[in-house]
Amino acid sequence: MDVQATLRERAIAILGVDGENFEVSGVYQGSARKPSSYILTRTGDKSVAVRDLSSFPSHQQVRELMS
Numbered sequence: 001m002d003v004q005a006t007l008r009e010r011a012i013a014i015l016g017v018d019g020e021n022f023e024v025s026g027v028y029q030g031s032a033r034k035p036s037s038y039i040l041t042r043t044g045d046k047s048v049a050v051r052d053l054s055s056f057p058s059h060q061q062v063r064e065l066m067s
Contacts, residue, residue, distance in 0.1 A: 006030045009039065017062045020044065024057060040065065 006029055013024045021043040026035030038053040040062065050057075050065050057065070 017059050
Protein backbone atom coordinates (compact mmCIF):
# COMPACT_ATOMS: atom_id res chain seq x y z
CA MET A 1 0.00 0.00 0.00
CA ASP A 2 1.30 3.47 -0.95
CA VAL A 3 1.79 5.68 2.13
CA GLN A 4 1.22 8.87 0.11
CA ALA A 5 -2.27 7.64 -0.82
CA THR A 6 -3.26 7.54 2.85
CA LEU A 7 -2.14 11.13 3.60
CA ARG A 8 -4.59 14.00 3.33
CA GLU A 9 -4.23 17.71 3.97
CA ARG A 10 -6.89 19.97 5.49
CA ALA A 11 -6.84 23.69 6.34
CA ILE A 12 -7.17 24.24 10.08
CA ALA A 13 -6.68 27.95 10.72
CA ILE A 14 -5.66 31.34 9.36
CA LEU A 15 -3.17 33.22 11.52
CA GLY A 16 -2.70 36.96 11.15
CA VAL A 17 0.88 37.81 12.05
CA ASP A 18 2.39 41.28 11.62
CA GLY A 19 0.01 42.28 8.84
CA GLU A 20 0.33 39.04 6.86
CA ASN A 21 -2.00 36.04 6.84
CA PHE A 22 -0.79 32.46 7.05
CA GLU A 23 -2.84 29.31 6.57
CA VAL A 24 -2.05 26.37 8.81
CA SER A 25 -2.98 22.98 7.34
CA GLY A 26 -2.85 19.65 9.08
CA VAL A 27 -1.54 16.51 7.39
CA TYR A 28 -3.59 13.50 8.42
CA GLN A 29 -2.56 9.90 7.99
CA GLY A 30 -5.34 7.44 7.23
CA SER A 31 -8.32 7.96 9.52
CA ALA A 32 -6.32 9.70 12.28
CA ARG A 33 -8.10 12.58 13.99
CA LYS A 34 -4.90 14.38 15.01
CA PRO A 35 -2.52 15.74 12.34
CA SER A 36 0.84 14.02 12.02
CA SER A 37 2.41 17.33 10.89
CA TYR A 38 1.48 20.86 9.88
CA ILE A 39 2.10 23.04 6.82
CA LEU A 40 2.39 26.82 7.02
CA THR A 41 1.44 28.71 3.84
CA ARG A 42 1.54 32.46 3.15
CA THR A 43 -2.00 33.21 1.92
CA GLY A 44 -1.10 36.25 -0.20
CA ASP A 45 0.84 34.29 -2.80
CA LYS A 46 0.01 30.72 -1.72
CA SER A 47 3.70 29.93 -1.31
CA VAL A 48 4.46 27.17 1.15
CA ALA A 49 6.57 28.71 3.85
CA VAL A 50 7.27 25.64 5.99
CA ARG A 51 6.36 21.97 5.69
CA ASP A 52 6.48 19.19 8.26
CA LEU A 53 6.08 21.24 11.42
CA SER A 54 5.74 18.86 14.36
CA SER A 55 3.32 21.08 16.30
CA PHE A 56 0.75 23.80 15.60
CA PRO A 57 2.75 27.04 15.23
CA SER A 58 2.29 29.95 17.60
CA HIS A 59 2.36 33.55 16.39
CA GLN A 60 5.90 33.87 17.75
CA GLN A 61 7.03 30.73 15.90
CA VAL A 62 5.60 32.14 12.65
CA ARG A 63 7.60 35.34 13.20
CA GLU A 64 10.78 33.34 13.82
CA LEU A 65 10.22 31.08 10.81
CA MET A 66 9.61 34.04 8.50
CA SER A 67 12.64 36.08 9.62
